[in-house]
Amino acid sequence: MKKMKKIKLAVFTVLISLVGYSQENSDHNQQSVDHHIVGDGIAKGVSIGGYVQIDYNEPDGSEPGLLDVHRLVMFLGYKFNDKVSFVSEIEFEHVTEVYLEQAYIKYKATEKLNVLAGIILVPMGIINEYHEPPTYYGVERPNVDSYIVPTTWRELGIGVSGKIDNASIKYQAYLFNGFKSYADGAGILRGIDGLRKGRQKGAESIINSPNFSTKIDYYGIAGLRVGLSGYFGKTQTDDTSIEASTVGVSMIGLDARYKYHNLELRGQYINTVLSDTEAYNTLTGKDLGSKMYGYYGEVAYSFNLKGVEQLTPFLRYENYNTQAEVEGGFIANKAYDKNELIFGLNYKVAEGAAFKVDYQLINNAVTGSNTAKQFNAGVAIWF
Numbered sequence: 109m110k111k112m113k114k115i116k117l118a119v120f121t122v123l124i125s126l127v128g129y130s131q132e133n134s135d136h137n138q139q140s141v142d143h144h145i146v147g148d149g150i151a152k153g154v155s156i157g158g159y160v161q162i163d164y165n166e167p168d169g170s171e172p173g174l175l176d177v178h179r180l181v182m183f184l185g186y187k188f189n190d191k192v193s194f195v196s197e198i199e200f201e202h203v204t205e206v207y208l209e210q211a212y213i214k215y216k217a218t219e220k221l222n223v224l225a226g227i228i229l230v231p232m233g234i235i236n237e238y239h240e241p242p243t244y245y246g247v248e249r250p251n252v253d254s255y256i257v258p259t260t261w262r263e264l265g266i267g268v269s270g271k272i273d274n275a276s277i278k279y280q281a282y283l284f285n286g287f288k289s290y291a292d293g294a295g296i297l298r299g300i301d302g303l304r305k306g307r308q309k310g311a312e313s314i315i316n317s318p319n320f321s322t323k324i325d326y327y328g329i330a331g332l333r334v335g336l337s338g339y340f341g342k343t344q345t346d347d348t349s350i351e352a353s354t355v356g357v358s359m360i361g362l363d364a365r366y367k368y369h370n371l372e373l374r375g376q377y378i379n380t381v382l383s384d385t386e387a388y389n390t391l392t393g394k395d396l397g398s399k400m401y402g403y404y405g406e407v408a409y410s411f412n413l414k415g416v417e418q419l420t421p422f423l424r425y426e427n428y429n430t431q432a433e434v435e436g437g438f439i440a441n442k443a444y445d446k447n448e449l450i451f452g453l454n455y456k457v458a459e460g461a462a463f464k465v466d467y468q469l470i471n472n473a474v475t476g477s478n479t480a481k482q483f484n485a486g487v488a489i490w491f
Contacts, residue, residue, distance in 0.1 A: 152187050152188065153187060154184070154185070155185040156183060156184055156185075157182075158183050158489075158490075158491060159179070159180075159181050159183075159241055159490040159491070160177070160179065160180050160181075160241070160487070160489040161178040161179040161180075161241040161486060161487075161489075162176070162177050162178065162486055163175070163178045163484065163485075163486045164176075164484065164485045164486060165247075165248075165482060165483075165484050166483045166484075167481070167482050168480075168481035168482060169481075177200075177202065177203050178202065178486075179199060179200070179241075180199070180200045181198065181200070181209060182198050183195075184196045184197075190216070191216045191217075192214070192215055192216070193213070193214050194211075194212070194213050194214070195210055196208070197209035197211075208309070209260055209262060210226075210227055210229060211226045211227045212224050212228050213225055218270075222269045222270055223266075223267075223268055224265075224268070224269060225265070225267075226264065226265075227262050227263070227264055227310040228262060228263070228264075228265050228282060229260070229262050230261045230262065230263060230282075230284065230321050230339065231280045231282075231321060231322070231323035231337055232257050232321070232337045232359065232361050232378070233252075233335075233337060233361045233363050233376050233378055234253075234374065234376055235250060235253040235257070235259050236253060236257055236261050239260055240488075240490040241464075241489070241490065242456070242460050242461065242462050242488045242489070242490045243490070245406065245420065245424070245454055245464075245466075246424065246450055246452060246464065246466050247452070247464045247466055247484035247485060247486035250376075250404050250406075250426055251426055251428060251446070251448060252402035252404050252426055252428050253376075254304070255301055255304070255400075255402065255428050255430055256302065256378045256400050256401065256402035256428050256430070257361070258301075258302070258303050258304040258306075258307055261307060262309060262310070263284040263286075263309070263310065263313065264285050264308075264310050265282045265284035265318075265321070266283055267281050267283060267321075268280070268281055269281075276326055276327050276329075277327075277328075278324070278325040278327065279323070279325075280321075280322060280323045281320075281322045282322070283320060284318065284319050285313045285314070285318065285319070286306075286341050286342060286344045286357065287306030287307065287308070287343045288306045288307075288313075288343065288345075288346075289306055289343035289344065289345060289353060289354055289355060289388065290343075290347065290353035290354065290391075290392070291314070291345070292346070293347075294392065295353075295389075295393065297343070297396045298394045298396055299394070299395035299431050299434075300430065300444060301430065302380070302397070302400050302430040303380075306343060308344070314344050314345070314346050315344055316342070316344050316345060316348055317341065318341065319339065319357070320340050321337075321338070321339045322337070322339075323335055323336065323337040323338070324336050331366055331367050331368055332364070332365070332366055333364070333365045333366075334362075334363070334365075336360075336361070337359075337361035337362075338360055339358075339359040340359075341356075342354050342356050343356075343357060352387035352390065352391040353392075354384070354388070355383060355384045356381075356382065356384060357380065357382060358380070358381045358382075358383075359378065359381075360379050361376070361377065361379075362376070363376040370409055370410040370411070370412070371407075371409050372407070372409070372410070373405075373406065373408075374404075374405070374406040375403070375404065375405045376403060376404055377403040378401065379399075379400075379401045380400040380401065382397065382399065382400070385397065385398045385435050385436075386398075386435035389435075389436055389438075390436065395431070395434075395438060397430055397432060397433060397440065397444075398433045399432040400429065400430045400431070400432055401428065401429060402427065402428030402429070403426070403427055404424055404425060404426040404427070405424070406422060407422065407424075408420050408421070408422035408423075408454075409421065409422075410456075416456065416458060417455070417456060417457055418454075418456045419456075420453065420455075420456070421452070422451065422452060422453075422466075423449075423451045424449075424450045424451075425448070425450075426446075426448040427446070427448075428446055429446070430444045431444045431445070432445070442473040442474045442475075443472050443473075443474050443477075445472055445473035446470060446471065446472045446473075447471050447472075448470045448471075449469045450466055450467070450468050450469075451466060452464065452467060452484075453465050453466070460490040461488070461490075462487075462488045463485075463486075463487060463488075464484075464485065464486045465483075465484065465485045465486075466484050467481070467483055467484070468480075468481065468483075468484065470482070
């Protein structure tokens with residue numbers, strides 16, 4: 109087992125080190141949602157857009173396949189003037205569920221400083237900010253960005269962002285409401301999916317103390333973008349008289365993206381430490397771990413066809429564990445310690461439109477467990 113972990117770490121280290129050899133500026137290849145909707149080239153007025161993800165998932169077993177309009181998100185923005193703009197995303201999930209994914213005002217105080225307030229994406233890793241289906245490989249988002257970073261992770265907050273071009277740095281810093289851990293006399297957070305169920309999403313959010321989130325991106329080497337993220341604070345409770353109803357959260361993320369002609373590499377590592385989980389689990393009867401981590405490395409190469417059409421095979425390895433460490437008298441569930449190998453093809457037919465297929469091999473650390481297999485196919489659209 110120790111030997112296998114060393115091999116996994118070595119593979120991830122090699123992928124990250126390869127990112128250092130870069131020839132073109134990946135910063136220009138990434139578009140944030142607010143620039144996509146309310147870009148610098150628009151003088152004033154309304155902008156619209158959206159993205160769609162349609163999936164087919166077929167487990168390798170007796171279960172039937174599942175067809176789903178996973179997401180349909182409509183972008184709506186308004187640019188009041190050169191300094192003030194508004195950005196929003198309204199999301200329909202699985203046809204029947206409606207969410208507000210973003211809704212914030214952005215004030216450009218100076219060329220290097222913006223002030224934002226509203227429902228804002230928490231800057232952690234890659235996918236949480238760049239989650240439009242054509243911007244990543246694979247039908248589904250990486251599971252590290254589901255179980256460890258609870259994408260799409262957004263909360264109500266206020267903060268600043270900007271770029272310092274002479275230092276090749278993009279920065280973000282926000283105060284947010286935190287995850288909800290306790291409400292109506294019951295605990296919310298649990299071992300199987302960590303912090304995911306605690307997202308408040310701007311819906312009558314409770315706040316006892318603000319949490320701090322920050323990210324620094326460096327893009328000064330051509331073709332390379334490296335990000336360092338941090339999130340620190342405490343969970344929120346509707347009963348502040350019960351001290352054990354909250355836990356402390358410290359999350360650190362490191363990500364890297366590289367593009368050289370048609371070759372793309374990505375890597376990401378997220379580590380989360382949760383404090384006071386023993387008291388929380390005793391109070392609530394839950395099994396929340398005291399440490400979670402996840403990482404992945406991905407390689408892709410695009411073959412040019414006609415016009416903008418490209419066929420891109422990719423390979424991604426993921427490892428994540430929502431009970432990497434536990435406190436108290438219970439034993440960590442090895443079923444939550446998972447690794448995945450995903451390989452597949454993306455066929456880009458237009459800028460912002462692609463067909464996708466991939467195959468997943470999923471293992472866990474339970475002795476004698478079988479490899480779970482799944483075939484996925486989908487359509488990805490962004491306009």
